[in-house]
Amino acid sequence: MIAKQGCTEVNSFSKHWPHLFPQHGPGKKHNRLIKLEAWQREIVEAHPGRFVRGLMHSDGYRGTNRVRRHFNGSDHWYEYPRYLFVNESQDILELCEEALDLLDVAWRRSEPNTVSVARREAVERLDEFVGPKY
Template sequence: MRQRVLRLLDSGQTISSVSRQTGVSRATVRQWRDHPDRPPSRTASCPRCQEIPQPPTPGDVYAYLLGLYLGDGCISAVGDPAKQVWSLRIMCADAWPGLQEECVQALTVIRPGNKVRRLPRQGCTEINCFSKHWPHLFPQHGPGKKHERRISLESWQREIVEANPGSLARGLFHSDGCRSNNRVRREFGGRSQWYEYPRYLFVNESRDILTLCEETLDMLGVAWSRPKPNTVSVARREAVERLDEFVGPKH
């Protein structure tokens, strides 16, 4: 990207025009023009900003973080939107310290140059990480709520998900799902008895994200149902056992 920017500047184009064509902020274009020999900084570590954009690696960590982001994460501008710095925020319940740690690890692996913060909130912890590259890594970012806009994966994301469906399912269920015991009462010959069995629920208001969850379960061979318009349920014993291989109880 840096080389492309420098080539366009060499051809006589203005900073604004180069910025418009490449999506690189004017400040960065100016910086690259004024310091062409300065080693590429964090920008170069964004796989989507390479001359030939690459998928982020490792795919399993990316798929997990994608699940966390689609489930319960949000990307918002930090300070002046013109600066194009974004915060990816994920709220993690304090009841599950293991999940918080896994979230921090995933952010650290995907954005090794950026700081990951933990901010205590009421009953939960906000985990955030600032980067200019979140919209490149999660192009589902957009104005408004996720369930009010269309959410579809880019082809490179689809390839990652198809290779790592278990990691995406883990992220989705860790952020917006649960594994809980369902109590049901059954009658047998006049006697009623309570039975408990584990099941998974994924609750989300976005039709597209629910569909993505169902497609991911299909890839894993996990049977699911949609008991409510906003809920995907995995309740059959063999389906729960299969999903346990990838998700398991929160910890």
């Protein structure tokens, strides 16, 4: 692997990982239960911003939504920033929604597998926690 400045690669192999992270297991994650253990829930509730940051950096997107509306005989365009979090696991989507609620960030399901944050105040609030992907 090519080393990147400011990055450190860490590897660990142990038969005990499943005890520490019971959500990890064989098969597709959207086909198995993803539930936080009590000790994990405590951490997420204490640091929901960090949890959402990790979710957004793994399966999320922050971009600009461009919308075209036709009225008065012509096309009008407007755009706004938004976050999307896409995952096939309903359990993971619900964990994301719970953490957004803890941060008081307005969200909605724009698709069955997508959590959208698009209100100006909500995007600004989420920007405080997520930051750019590298």
